[in-house]
Amino acid sequence: MIHRYTITGMTCNGCKASVEKALTAIDGIETVAVDLQQSEARLTMSTPISEAILQEALPEKYTITEQKESNVFASVSNNDTDNKSELKQLFPLFLIFGYILIASFLMNKNPWNPEAFMLDFMGLFYIVFSFFKLLDLKGFPESFKMYDPLAKQIPIYGWIYPFIEVALGLLFLMRIEIPIALVVTLIILGITTIGVTKALLDKKAIQCACLGTALKLPMTKATFIENTVMLIMAVIMLIKTYS
Structure with a gap:
C-alpha cells in the first residue's frame, strides 16, 4: 500500500535525510521517498500504520499529515x-x-x-x-x-x-x-x-x-x-x- 503525506518543517537535505531515516525505522514501512521541494513523502507499507505512530517517530520540528486522494486524471497535467x-x-x-x-x-x-x-x-x-x-x-x-x-x-x-x-x-x-x-x-x-x-x-x-x-x-x-x-x-x- 502506498500512502502520500505532507511533511512541514523540512528546510534542507539534512532534514530530508532525518525524516527518511526516522520513517524507514518504523516496522511495516517498506520504502520511503521524500520530496523536499514539495514537502511530501510517499510511503510503501506492508501493514496500515496510523498517522500518530508516524508523527511520534519524527523529531518534534516536523509535522506529518496524510494527503487526501486526488482525481485520477490529475496526473495528466x-x-x-x-x-x-x-x-x-x-x-x-x-x-x-x-x-x-x-x-x-x-x-x-x-x-x-x-x-x-x-x-x-x-x-x-x-x-x-x-x-x-x-x-x-x-x-x-x-x-x-x-x-x-x-x-x-x-x-x-x-x-x-x-x-x-x-x-x-x-x-x-x-x-x-x-x-x-x-x-x-x-x-x-x-x-x-x-x-x-x-x-x-x-x-x-x-x-x-x-x-x-x-x-x-x-x-x-x-x-x-x-x-x-x-x-x-x-x-x-x-x-x-x-x-
Whole structure:
C-alpha cells in the first residue's frame, strides 16, 4: 500500500535525510521517498500504520499529515502544475528583485547615471537580502551550507555571511571603498554561484537560502541568474574603476 503525506518543517537535505531515516525505522514501512521541494513523502507499507505512530517517530520540528486522494486524471497535467507551483514559490524573489530595480532606477533617473544605478542596485540588494537572512540567523547557516562550498568547510562563515552582506550594502550605498567591496562581491558570490551551479547540475532538491528561511524558495535557475547579474555588475564597475 502506498500512502502520500505532507511533511512541514523540512528546510534542507539534512532534514530530508532525518525524516527518511526516522520513517524507514518504523516496522511495516517498506520504502520511503521524500520530496523536499514539495514537502511530501510517499510511503510503501506492508501493514496500515496510523498517522500518530508516524508523527511520534519524527523529531518534534516536523509535522506529518496524510494527503487526501486526488482525481485520477490529475496526473495528466502534473508538469504544468509543477511549473506553476515553482513560479508561485519564486514570486517573492521576483517581487523583491523588481522593487530593488525600480528603486535604483528612480534614485538615478535625473540625471541618468548608469554607474550610480549599479552601485545602488548592489547596495540595496545586499541590504534587503541580508534582512531576510537575519530574521532566522540560527536556521540560515544550516540551509546555506547545503550548497555553498565555503560554508560547508567553515561553518562559522554561514553565521557571519549576513553581516558581510550588510557591510557590503552600506559600502555601496555610501560610496566607501568601492573597489574593495567589488572584489569581495566577486569572491563571495563567485563561491556561492559555483555551489548553486553544482546543485542544479546534480538536480538536488535544496532550499535556496538567498532570502533566509523565512520564505521557502527552491534552488532553481533563478538563483543562478540572480547571482550572475550581481557578478556582471561587479565586473563592469571594476573595469570602469581601473580603466
